[in-house]
Amino acid sequence: xxxxxxxxxxxxGLVGQTVLRVLEEFRLPIRExxxxxxxxxxxxxxxxxxxxxxxxxxxxxxxxxxxDFAIFSAGAGVSTRFAPIAASKSCIVxxxxxxxxxxxxxxxVVPEVNIEDAFCNSGIIANPNCSTIQAVVALKxxxxxxxxxxxxxxxxxxxxxxxQKGILELENTSNGLPHSKFAHPIFNNCLPHIDVFTENGYxxxxxxxxxxxxxxxxxxxLRITATTVRVPVLNSHSESINxxxxxxxxxxxxxxxxxxxxxxxxxxxxxxxxxxxATIATGHNEVYVGRIRRDYSVPNGLNLWVVAxxxxxxxxxxxxxxxxxxxxxxx
Amino acid sequence: xxxxxxxxxxxxGLVGQTVLRVLEEFRLPIRExxxxxxxxxxxxxxxxxxxxxxxxxxxxxxxxxxxDFAIFSAGAGVSTRFAPIAASKSCIVxxxxxxxxxxxxxxxVVPEVNIEDAFCNSGIIANPNCSTIQAVVALKxxxxxxxxxxxxxxxxxxxxxxxQKGILELENTSNGLPHSKFAHPIFNNCLPHIDVFTENGYxxxxxxxxxxxxxxxxxxxLRITATTVRVPVLNSHSESINxxxxxxxxxxxxxxxxxxxxxxxxxxxxxxxxxxxATIATGHNEVYVGRIRRDYSVPNGLNLWVVAxxxxxxxxxxxxxxxxxxxxxxx
Numbered sequence: 001x002x003x004x005x006x007x008x009x010x011x012x013g014l015v016g017q018t019v020l021r022v023l024e025e026f027r028l029p030i031r032e033x034x035x036x037x038x039x040x041x042x043x044x045x046x047x048x049x050x051x052x053x054x055x056x057x058x059x060x061x062x063x064x065x066x067x068d069f070a071i072f073s074a075g076a077g078v079s080t081r082f083a084p085i086a087a088s089k090s091c092i093v094x095x096x097x098x099x100x101x102x103x104x105x106x107x108x109v110v111p112e113v114n115i116e117d118a119f120c121n122s123g124i125i126a127n128p129n130c131s132t133i134q135a136v137v138a139l140k141x142x143x144x145x146x147x148x149x150x151x152x153x154x155x156x157x158x159x160x161x162x163x164q165k166g167i168l169e170l171e172n173t174s175n176g177l178p179h180s181k182f183a184h185p186i187f188n189n190c191l192p193h194i195d196v197f198t199e200n201g202y203x204x205x206x207x208x209x210x211x212x213x214x215x216x217x218x219x220x221x222l223r224i225t226a227t228t229v230r231v232p233v234l235n236s237h238s239e240s241i242n243x244x245x246x247x248x249x250x251x252x253x254x255x256x257x258x259x260x261x262x263x264x265x266x267x268x269x270x271x272x273x274x275x276x277x278a279t280i281a282t283g284h285n286e287v288y289v290g291r292i293r294r295d296y297s298v299p300n301g302l303n304l305w306v307v308a309x310x311x312x313x314x315x316x317x318x319x320x321x322x323x324x325x326x327x328x329x330x331x
Numbered sequence: 332x333x334x335x336x337x338x339x340x341x342x343x344g345l346v347g348q349t350v351l352r353v354l355e356e357f358r359l360p361i362r363e364x365x366x367x368x369x370x371x372x373x374x375x376x377x378x379x380x381x382x383x384x385x386x387x388x389x390x391x392x393x394x395x396x397x398x399d400f401a402i403f404s405a406g407a408g409v410s411t412r413f414a415p416i417a418a419s420k421s422c423i424v425x426x427x428x429x430x431x432x433x434x435x436x437x438x439x440v441v442p443e444v445n446i447e448d449a450f451c452n453s454g455i456i457a458n459p460n461c462s463t464i465q466a467v468v469a470l471k472x473x474x475x476x477x478x479x480x481x482x483x484x485x486x487x488x489x490x491x492x493x494x495q496k497g498i499l500e501l502e503n504t505s506n507g508l509p510h511s512k513f514a515h516p517i518f519n520n521c522l523p524h525i526d527v528f529t530e531n532g533y534x535x536x537x538x539x540x541x542x543x544x545x546x547x548x549x550x551x552x553l554r555i556t557a558t559t560v561r562v563p564v565l566n567s568h569s570e571s572i573n574x575x576x577x578x579x580x581x582x583x584x585x586x587x588x589x590x591x592x593x594x595x596x597x598x599x600x601x602x603x604x605x606x607x608x609a610t611i612a613t614g615h616n617e618v619y620v621g622r623i624r625r626d627y628s629v630p631n632g633l634n635l636w637v638v639a640x641x642x643x644x645x646x647x648x649x650x651x652x653x654x655x656x657x658x659x660x661x662x
Contacts, residue, residue, distance in 0.1 A: 150628050154485035154571035156521040156560065174505075183604035190487040190562060190569045190609060192622050192636045197601035201582075201624030223628035227571040227636065229487065231521060232563050238521045240485035240558040242573075251532075270528035273514035278521065291523050293532030297481050297554035305523045305558065 002331060003031035006323065007067045007091070009058055009082065010074030011035035011046060014163045015096055018316035019071050020048045022285070026320055028327055036062060037074070058082060067091040069326070071319045087123025092326065094125050094319045098204075101126040101212060108215045111321040112263040113140040118322055119329065125322055130314025131155050131205065131228060131237055132212040137287040137313070138306045139243065141261040142254055143217060146245035146300065153209050153226035156238035157194060158278060159186055161230070161310050170232055182230065191230040203228060236278035237310045245300040254302065255292050263313070268292050276307035284309055285317040333662055334362035337654065338398045338422070340389055340413065341405030342366035342377060345494045346427055349647035350402050351379045353616070357651050359658055367393060368405070389413060398422040400657070402650045418454025423657065425456050425650045429535075432457040432543060439546045442652040443594040444471040449653055450660065456653055461645025462486050462536065462559060462568055463543040468618040468644070469637045470574065472592040473585055474548060477576035477631065484540050484557035487569035488525060489609060490517060492561070492641050501563055513561065522561040534559060567609035568641045576631040585633065586623050594644070599623050607638035615640055616648040 008023075010016040016037070023033070035046065035053050042057035056062070058078065063070070063086040070086050072079050072095045079097040086093050100106040107117035108126045113136050118125050128136075131153075139148060159166035165181040173179050173187035183193055195204035202210075206226040214222045231238075259266045267276050268290040276288035287308040295301025308314060339354070341347040347368070354364070366377065366384050373388035387393070389409065394401070394417040401417050403410050403426045410428040417424050431437040438448035439457045444467050449456050459467075462484075470479060490497035496512040504510050504518035514524055526535035533541075537557040545553045562569075590597045598607050599621040607619035618639040626632025639645060 152483045152573045152626075152628075154558075154573075156487065156562065184608055185610065188565045188610055190564060192569070192571070192606055193601070193604065201601060201622070203601075225573060225626040225628045225632065225634060227485075227573075227622065227634055229569075229571065231487065233521060234519045238523070238560075240523070240560065240571075242483045242485075242556060242558075270524070270532060270534075273524065275523055277515055279516065279519055291532070291558065295483075295556040297483075297556045301556065303556060303558055 001029050003029045004068040004327060005032040005066065006030045007034050007036060007063070007070035009036045009070055009072040010078065011055055012037040012041045013073055014160060015073035015311055015315045017046070018311045019073060019320060020046070022312065022316045022320045024049055026324055028324055060085060063089045063091055069094065069323050071323065072096055073315065083124050092121065092123060092125065094127055094322045096127045096315050096319055098129065098208065100124050101128060102215065108212060109322050110136050110216055110318060111325050112137050112261070114216055114218070115325050118326060127315065127319045127322070128212045128216060129205070129208040130161055130310040131157060131239065132209050132216070133314050133318050134237060134287045134306055134308035135209070135239055135241060136213055136216050137263050138241070138258065138289045138304060140217065141257050141264070142245070145257060146247045146249045148219070148222060149244040149246050150223040151213065152242040153224070154240040155228045156231045156233070157228060158233045158235045158237055158310055159230065160235040161194070161237065167234065170234065186230060186232050188232065192227060194228045194230055233278050235309060235311060236281040236307055237314065238276070238278055239306045241304040241306055242295055243302045243304065244298050245302065248300055249302070251292060251294050258289050258292070263287055264289055266290065276305055278307060281307045281309050283312070285312050287313055332360050334360045335399035335658060336363040336397065337361045338365050338367060338394070338401035340367045340401055340403040341409065342386055343368045343372045344404055345491060346404035346642055346646045348377070349642045350404060350651060351377070353643065353647045353651045355380055357655055359655055391416060394420045394422050400425065400654050402654065403427060404646065404650070414455050423452065423454060423456065425458055425653045427458045427646050427650055429460065429539065431455050432459060433546065439543060440653050441467050441547055441649060442656050443468050443592070445547055445549070446656050449657060458646065458650045458653070459543045459547060460536070460539040461492055461641040462488060462570065463540050463547065464645050464649050465568060465618045465637055465639035466540070466570055466572060467544055467547050468594050469572070469589065469620045469635060471548065472588050472595070473576070476588060477578045477580045479548070479550070479553060480575040480577050481554040482544065483573040484555070485571040486557070486559045487562045487564070488559060489564045489566045489568055489641055490561065491566040492525070492568065498565065501565065517561060517563050519563065523558060525559045525561050564609050566640060566642065567612040567638055568645065569607070569609055570637045572635040572637055573626055574633045574635065575629050576633065579631055580633070582623060582625050589620050589623070594618055595620055597621065607636055609638060612638045612640050614643070616643050618644055
């Protein structure tokens with residue numbers, strides 16, 4: 001069996017640390033791991049694969065020693081600067097940042113949805129935005145059969161989506177301390193404001209959901225709107241998804257399709273209070289789908305409630321899955 | 332000036348107590364107030380209008396002494412039994428419960444929207460569901476000009492909507508104590524489950540939003556779907572509302588209409604992080620509207636973010652406003 005050398009960039013962050021946990025679980029044929037972070041963390045150690053790994057400072061020459069893969073989770077700035085360097089040295093980068101997602105030369109990949117795109121890469125593969133990943137995992141299998149016509153997204157996004165600082169901010173504002181990470185206190189509020197506002201009144205997060213869904217589904221003209229909202233929940237994003245399909249469907253069959261879809265767990269038995277919840281999804285790699293019911297206000301309308309661990313499937317797990325698939329096809 | 336005698340039924344509950352606060356603020360020409368609750372609370376006192384009022388037990392003969400108005404906030408059971416008795420004794424009941432809302436003989440009234448309906452009553456006027464009230468206050472002024480074609484509601488509803496027990500449950504589950512009021516712990520979760528589930532997979536809360544919006548707007552066939560969600564927020568409901576209109580509109584004009592609409596406060600300056608929030612709405616009687624922006628996925632689409640104090644405008648204030656309007660027209 002071929003073995004590989006993998007770099008984890010941003011290994012000390014919330015996503016990076018979860019990348020390490022997922023790598024431990026996935027047991028890929030990696031012969032050597034190397035962990036990178038900023039100068040601030042360099043020289044410290046972190047537990048990984050049952051031992052203490054030293055954190056190395058990421059520099060222009062970090063990739064000179066040769067890597068097969070690198071998983072970047074250190075923000076758009078670091079990715080913009082270092083991912084092309086890694087790629088130029090034959091390392092395939094799976095990038096968790098937004099830096100390259102909409103670059104037409106860069107595939108934007110969710111393994112359950114469009115793994116085929118990953119193989120046509122020029123060294124960089126982008127990991128989509130967390131809220132988009134879980135949506136398309138649930139939508140693609142139904143789209144295949146009934147063809148999506150329009151999507152209305154309303155999200156309920158956890159504070160962990162803003163990293164350790166987001167988590168701390170929920171705790172701090174719960175204790176009456178002032179806010180600093182979010183524009184307003186997240187405690188006792190739902191903030192309709194994730195990432196920055198753009199000129200047309202949409203936030204970047206909303207535009208990401210619209211544009212990334214289109215790119216992943218290969219439907220550049222798909223009609224989508226989105227309202228993305230931060231809620232005072234620690235981890236796992238929930239989404240109210242309203243979809244119209246081109247073709248008539250029966251709800252039972254949609255449920256059956258989802259039950260058989262990779263990476264999807266259907267939790268949908270309202271009579272027993274069974275539906276997806278953030279605390280159920282947290283710590284798991286799957287996308288949970290429930291409240292599957294017809295929207296009677298349009299001919300082929302459907303409502304879904306979709307929940308996933310935004311740090312796992314929304315970031316770390318999806319990235320590791322991409323590497324795993326590339327390795328599988330390289331054996 | 333004519334003066335009136337008013338009964339407050341359910342005076343010790345979360346809504347009932349807020350009815351008292353709103354009555355203190357509104358200073359209606361009421362010459363005599365009488366407060367009622369269940370046997371359990373009878374004999375206790377509560378502060379109201381600067382003095383201590385005795386709570387009386389509600390019985391079949393409570394309305395024999397003659398009342399002009401009664402505001403009921405004691406649940407559907409109490410309303411079903413006692414509101415007809417009050418009405419039969421010439422008392423006009425404004426009922427906060429769901430008992431009579433869809434009764435074709437009972438007007439369902441939001442003063443800013445359809446106060447005219449209130450005058451055609453047979454002794455009972457229903458106060459709509461909290462999540463519906465704030466939605467129609469925001470939607471009606473735009474509907475008047477551009478005619479709504481379809482609505483997709485996704486709600487972010489505070490625990491106070493479930494009364495004192497809901498508030499206690501958020502506190503308890505935050506402290507690791509078990510849940511009892513909601514089907515699952517509300518701490519760190521968004522529960523897509525308000526009121527009970529019905530056969531078609533919708534909750535009663537979702538059906539209330541659909542049916543009550545239609546009744547209040549006098550549009551029995553209006554196309555609406557809804558996903559209603561309880562969030563770990565103390566007070567004030569937020570709503571992501573997606574609307575399609577029959578006629579073309581310009582967003583600036585929509586904003587202008589809303590700015591001039593009674594009971595609406597527009598908070599919509601994203602560049603300055605200004606948008607409605609639960610903590611801003613709490614304690615106020617108005618409906619806050621922001622994130623007003625075009626939905627580009629349909630010809631005449633609009634997204635709104637609508638927040639209001641569910642105990643005030645969603646219940647107590649709306650009821651007192653109805654009484655206030657009836658008095659104004661009776662002078």
